[in-house]
Amino acid sequence: MLSAQCGWVLGCLVFTLLHQRAQAAAAAEGTLRHSSPEETTADPDSESVTCYTCVNVSDNLVCNRFAIDRPCPQGEDFCHTLHIMDSRGHSVIVNKKCTDRSECSPKRVGCLDIDTQKVCVSCCDEMYCNESAPSNHTTATYSATRARRREQRLQRLGAPAGGGCRHGCLLTSFALAALARA
Known part of the structure; x- marks a missing residue:
């Protein structure tokens, strides 16, 4: 028999799946409207992230204003952001895109001076987290907040320690993986 904790987790997973399918159906019918970052109330740990995206734009504000939602x-x-600035610190190019872990790691972010230009890269994994463009070592950062929370949650679901959830949590982690693929 599943413990109350595992039953609650399984219930949340089923609710999340139903919610995602309803959103997908609404999007397919064209009834789902795009919302601004301020209106986004989605689960911060849901599978998909939304980033500002633009290619070879000369200004960060223009990129954000005309980004595809x-x-x-x-x-x-x-969310990966590349920002190239001239010797006075003015933007030359801003590129923003969605990417995977292979292109976003702590070793791939930061700033580098090349001739008279400065190139800065930042990566993050939360909704609209790449609103600003990195311009120095302080803002050219790596953040994997959602990935860290997701890993911690999966460890809790699969680990029997403390919660009294032995067999059901293993089943729940398999169910979570199956729901993530659905």
């Missing part, structure tokens, strides 16, 4: 494709869980 659509969730990142499956498997692309990070």
Whole structure:
């Protein structure tokens, strides 16, 4: 028999699946409207993230204003921002996109001076987290907040320690993986 804790988790997973399917159906029918970052009330740990996206734009504000508002494709869980500035610190190019973990890691972010230009890269994994463009070592950062929370949650679901959930949590972690693929 599942413990109360595992039953609650399983119930949440079923609710999340039903909610995601309803959103997908609404999007397919064209009844789901795009919302601004301020209006987004989605679960911060849901599978897809939405990033500002633009290619070779000369200004961060222009990029954000005309960015396409659509969730990142499956498997692309990070927002990647490349910002190139001239010797006076003025923007030359701003590129923002969705990407996967292979392109976003702590070793791939930061700033580098090349000739008279500065190139800065940042990566993050939360909804609209790439609103600002990195301009120095303080703002050119790596953040994997959602990934860390998701890993912690999966460890809790699969671990029998403390919660009294032995057999059901293993089943629940399999159910979570199946729901994530659905």
